Amino acid sequence: MKLAFSEISLPKRGSLAVAVFADNHFSATAKEVDKLTNGALSRAITTSRFKGKSGDLLEIIAPTGLEVSRVILFGMGEAAKVTPLDMEKLGGSLVKKLNGSGARSVTVILDDFKADVRTSDAAASIAAGAMLASYRFRKYKTAAEEETEPTLTRMTVSCKGSASARKAFAEIEPTIEGVFLTRDLVSEPANALYPESFAARCQELTELGVEVEVLDEAKMRRLGMGALLGVGQGSARESRLVVMQWNGATGRKAGRKPLAFVGKGVCFDTGGISLKPAAGMEEMKWDMGGAGAVTGLMKALAGRKARVNVVGVIGLVENMPDGNAQRPGDIVTSMSGQTIEVLNTDAEGRLVLADALWYTQDRFKPEFMINLATLTGAIIVTLGHENAGLFSNNDELAERLFDAGKQTGEGVWRLPMSKAYAKQLKSPIADMQNIGTGGRGAGSIVAAEFLQKFVNDVPWAHLDIAGMAWSKADTPTTPKGGTGYGVRLLDRLIRDHYEGK
Numbered sequence: 001m002k003l004a005f006s007e008i009s010l011p012k013r014g015s016l017a018v019a020v021f022a023d024n025h026f027s028a029t030a031k032e033v034d035k036l037t038n039g040a041l042s043r044a045i046t047t048s049r050f051k052g053k054s055g056d057l058l059e060i061i062a063p064t065g066l067e068v069s070r071v072i073l074f075g076m077g078e079a080a081k082v083t084p085l086d087m088e089k090l091g092g093s094l095v096k097k098l099n100g101s102g103a104r105s106v107t108v109i110l111d112d113f114k115a116d117v118r119t120s121d122a123a124a125s126i127a128a129g130a131m132l133a134s135y136r137f138r139k140y141k142t143a144a145e146e147e148t149e150p151t152l153t154r155m156t157v158s159c160k161g162s163a164s165a166r167k168a169f170a171e172i173e174p175t176i177e178g179v180f181l182t183r184d185l186v187s188e189p190a191n192a193l194y195p196e197s198f199a200a201r202c203q204e205l206t207e208l209g210v211e212v213e214v215l216d217e218a219k220m221r222r223l224g225m226g227a228l229l230g231v232g233q234g235s236a237r238e239s240r241l242v243v244m245q246w247n248g249a250t251g252r253k254a255g256r257k258p259l260a261f262v263g264k265g266v267c268f269d270t271g272g273i274s275l276k277p278a279a280g281m282e283e284m285k286w287d288m289g290g291a292g293a294v295t296g297l298m299k300a301l302a303g304r305k306a307r308v309n310v311v312g313v314i315g316l317v318e319n320m321p322d323g324n325a326q327r328p329g330d331i332v333t334s335m336s337g338q339t340i341e342v343l344n345t346d347a348e349g350r351l352v353l354a355d356a357l358w359y360t361q362d363r364f365k366p367e368f369m370i371n372l373a374t375l376t377g378a379i380i381v382t383l384g385h386e387n388a389g390l391f392s393n394n395d396e397l398a399e400r401l402f403d404a405g406k407q408t409g410e411g412v413w414r415l416p417m418s419k420a421y422a423k424q425l426k427s428p429i430a431d432m433q434n435i436g437t438g439g440r441g442a443g444s445i446v447a448a449e450f451l452q453k454f455v456n457d458v459p460w461a462h463l464d465i466a467g468m469a470w471s472k473a474d475t476p477t478t479p480k481g482g483t484g485y486g487v488r489l490l491d492r493l494i495r496d497h498y499e500g501k
C-alpha cells in the first residue's frame with residue numbers, strides 16, 4: 001500500500017474518511033460534507049450506534065452530492081485525550097474496514113484539533129497504523145484469493161502542515177520495516193528457517209551498516225558454550241550464534257558502552273527427548289520469536305540511523321529428538337563455568353540464553369542487557385496475550401520498559417524474583433538444574449531465576465514473550481501470525497532514553 005500526505009482538500013475519487021469527535025461533534029470537514037450531501041452524515045448517525053467514540057466507524061456508500069464512492073466517519077473520542085496509539089489503531093481499523101469493503105484508495109482528512117498530540121503527528125500515526133495493518137505474509141500462496149486479497153492500494157492522509165506529517169512518518173517508517181522483518185522471520189516454517197538460513201537473513205543487514213558475525217559450532221565449542229550446544233546436538237541442522245552490532249553513536253558518545261539485546265532463537269522446539277505432545281506442536285516454529293525481535297530491532301535502528309551503540313546477540317538452535325540428542329539427566333558445562341543438570345530437555349530456551357547472555361556481558365560489558373524469549377507456557381497462563389512478562393534486577397530499567405509499553409501498546413508486566421524461587425533450581429549433583437522442584441508453580445519466575453545466574457550483575461531485564469510473539473486473531477494493527485512484538489517497545493525505549501543528542 002502506498003501512503004501519502006497532503007494539505008486538506010476534498011477528493012474527487014475513491015473513498016473519503018472524516019473525523020467525528022465524542023458525542024458526535026463534527027470536524028470542520030465532516031460539517032462541510034454533511035452539507036454537501038444534504039445531511040446524509042447526520043441521518044446515518046441517527047440510525048446507527050455511532051457515537052464518535054475512539055474506534056467507532058460508520059460507512060456511507062455512494063452518497064449523493066459527492067463524487068467519492070463512500071464516506072467513512074471515524075470516531076476520535078474527546079479531542080483533548082487523543083493519543084498517538086489511538087491514531088495508530090484508527091489507521092489500522094480504517095485499512096481493515098476498507099479492505100473488507102473492496103475500496104482501492106482513501107483520503108483521510110484530519111482537521112486541526114486541540115490536544116497534547118500535534119495534528120501532524122497524529123496524521124503520521126494514522127499512516128503508521130495503516131502500514132502496520134497492511135502487512136501480509138503471502139510468499140507461500142501461489143494463487144490469488146479473491147475474497148481475502150487486500151484491495152486498498154493507496155491512502156492519503158490530509159492535514160494542515162502535511163510536510164511535518166510526512167517528516168514524522170519518515171521517522172517511524174524504518175521501525176515498521178523492522179517489525180515486518182520480525183513478522184516475516186516468525187511466520188516462516190522451520191524447514192525454511194533454521195539456524196544457518198536465519199543467520200543468512202541477519203547477514204542481509206550488513207547493507208544497512210550493521211556489522212554481522214556468525215559463530216559456528218566449532219567456534220562455540222572453543223568458547224565453552226556447552227549449554228547452547230547441548231540443545232542443538234540432536235538436530236541435523238548446525239547451531240549458530242549471531243552477533244549484530246550497530247554503532248550509531250557520534251561525537252562524545254561514540255565510545256559509549258553498547259546496549260545489548262539477546263534473543264532466544266529455537267527455530268523449532270519439539271521438546272527434544274522430553275517430547276512435546278503432537279497437538280499444537282506446529283506452533284513451535286515461532287519459538288525463535290525473541291531472536292526475531294532482536295533482528296527486527298537491529299534493522300529498525302540501522303534503518304533510521306539511530307544515534308546509539310547497540311549489540312544484538314541471538315542463539316540459534318533446533319531442539320530435536322535423535323540418537324545423538326541430549327538426554328534428561330545429562331550434565332552440561334556452560335560458558336560461565338557453571339554446570340547444569342538437564343532434567344527436562346524441553347526447558348531448552350534457558351540453556352541457549354545461558355550461554356548467549358554470558359557471552360554478551362563478557363565480551364561487550366554493556367550498559368544493560370535485555371533478553372527476549374518465548375520461554376514458558378506458564379507466562380500465557382499468567383498474563384494471556386495482553387502483556388509480556390518482565391523480570392529485572394534493575395528498577396529503573398523495568399520502569400522505562402513499562403513506560404515504553406504503555407506508549408506503544410506492547411505491554412509488559414513485572415513479576416517478582418527472589419532467592420526463595422531460585423532455591424528451586426538447586427541440583428544434588430551439579431551447580432543447578434534446568435527446571436524447578438515446584439512442579440507447575442511459578443514456572444516463569446523460576447525460569448527467570450535461572451537466566452539471572454548468567455547475567456553477572458549487569459543491569460538486566462528478561463521479557464517472556466511466549467504469549468505475544470504470535471497472534472491467532474487480527475487486531476487493528478496486527479494481522480494474525482507473527483506479531484513483531486518487541487520491536488516497537490525497544491525502539492521506543494531507546495528513542496526516549498538512550499539517544500543523547
Ligand code: BES
Binds near residue numbers: 346347374375
Ligand atoms: N518454547 C516453550 C515455551 C512456549 C510454550 C512458548 C507455549 C510458546 C508457547 C519452552 O521451551 C518450553 O517448552 N517450556 C516448558 C518449560 C517446562 C519444561 C519447565 C513449558 O513451558 O512447559
Ligand code: MN
Binds near residue numbers: 269271345346347349
Ligand atoms: Mn521447550
Ligand code: ZN
Binds near residue numbers: 269
Ligand atoms: Zn522453547
